């Protein structure tokens with residue numbers, strides 16, 4: 001008898017993501033060391049030196065603290081949120097999985113505000129949940145529009161157990177205000193569900209300041225905030241994120257989490273990233289990135305390319321055929337994210353990188369667009 005995986009696994013594939021794929025590069029004969037990666041939206045100025053130093057100094061011979069007490073204490077002080085409201089994770093990606101596992105049963109409805117990061121849907125489907133989508137409209141230079149009233153009606157109609165909102169959204173870069181999130185939360189609660197707001201790019205909002213949702217969180221009913229420390233602090237290889245959530249959710253996450261999932265170097269780097277020096281480093285990086293984003297957007301406009309206006313450290317650019325443009329750029333040692341998996345085959349997503357790298361991308365795009 002052949003033993004098969006559980007039924008939800010049938011027909012689910014791994015989600016497409018940015019970042020370099022050594023297997024693909026090998027097939028194309030491209031040397032990974034030569035590739036500039038615009039496909040993962042990470043702070044290109046790198047972490048504060050003290051953050052790397054803290055990770056390097058860590059003794060890795062013993063198991064890490066399963067409770068991540070030092071890191072949670074530092075986060076608690078930094079954010080003004082009690083320890084019992086903080087759940088660490090091996091990147092925020094782990095927390096997405098754990099939340100779905102903790103709260104979804106087969107046939108539950110789960111609503112994803114799209115087009116967005118693919119992991120929410122995957123995590124829900126693996127639990128056997130039905131995934132409903134409520135999509136923004138993506139309209140080129142006209143921007144992105146989310147019919148919030150329509151979304152609220154859909155929530156009341158479908159009564160999903162979980163609603164997933166990425167804010168600012170990957171890949172469209174639009175940001176809901178605190179008032180808009182509050183309206184959504186009230187309706188999700190009325191429908192008996194939980195609202196997960198993924199703030200992975202919160203610290204890399206380059207235009208304006210995102211509203212602080214921790215006040216809304218502490219009202220304490222159905223809101224969960226996900227934060228990533230891998231993007232702003234350029235620690236994607238180390239893996240570190242956390243959830244801010246009511247204590248009963250934090251307890252459920254602690255049960256669902258495999259032991260020692262957050263490594264000792266990641267915990268040490270996370271604590272160091274909250275120090276005043278590292279915060280100043282990040283503020284400096286953001287000022288530089290805001291300037292770099294403006295220059296890159298202007299350069300794309302000069303090439304006649306439409307950039308969907310967004311607030312974060314990545315740009316959604318309409319190029320005609322995203323897959324072909326990605327491949328043509330990869331052959332020139334530049335990797336961008338083709339957005340077909342988001343349902344946007346005419347677009348690529350481009351992280352804002354260092355000025356000289358952005359200039360290289362613009363020069364290459366001039367050669368390859370229109371294909």
Ligand SMILES: Cc1ncc(COP(=O)(O)O)c(C=O)c1O
Nearest residue numbers: 091092093117170200228230241
């Ligand atoms: C919207 C969003 N959430 C979460 C993640 C996962 O981030 P982490 O590195 O913290 O697991 C990503 C990574 O690309 C992302 O784009």
